[in-house]
Amino acid sequence: MLTAVLLPSYAALLAAIVLGVVGQLLFKSGAERSSDAIRQFLDPLTIAGFAVYAVSAALYVICLRKLPLSIAFPSVSLSYVAVAVAGYFIWHEPMGLPRLSGIALIVLGVAVLNAGR
Numbered sequence: 323m324l325t326a327v328l329l330p331s332y333a334a335l336l337a338a339i340v341l342g343v344v345g346q347l348l349f350k351s352g353a354e355r356s357s358d359a360i361r362q363f364l365d366p367l368t369i370a371g372f373a374v375y376a377v378s379a380a381l382y383v384i385c386l387r388k389l390p391l392s393i394a395f396p397s398v399s400l401s402y403v404a405v406a407v408a409g410y411f412i413w414h415e416p417m418g419l420p421r422l423s424g425i426a427l428i429v430l431g432v433a434v435l436n437a438g439r
Contacts, residue, residue: 331388334381335397341378343404345371350413396435399428 348371356362363369385394403425409415 331385334385338378338381339401342401345375346405
């Protein structure tokens, strides 16, 4: 059961996951518009991605004050789901049955891990 004590930790974890996804999308956007690796690292979108990742990491550390690592770290795998879905809609990346099955397994696994809380 989610208690008032754990709510801020789960909020920090959720924010860390969302910002991690935003960071990935910024990295992809910077990569797509850069002609080589040096330009990619100097691209404002890539730099913004690093900044967003830093905030994400800080929020993740905050969530670890109350949440067990065995819950928090696997929960971050939800970012894989969000990035795959965003990649499908933004860049029209493939989303076949194998990928959908993997996404379902990730969501199910995170739900099972968090069911005992």
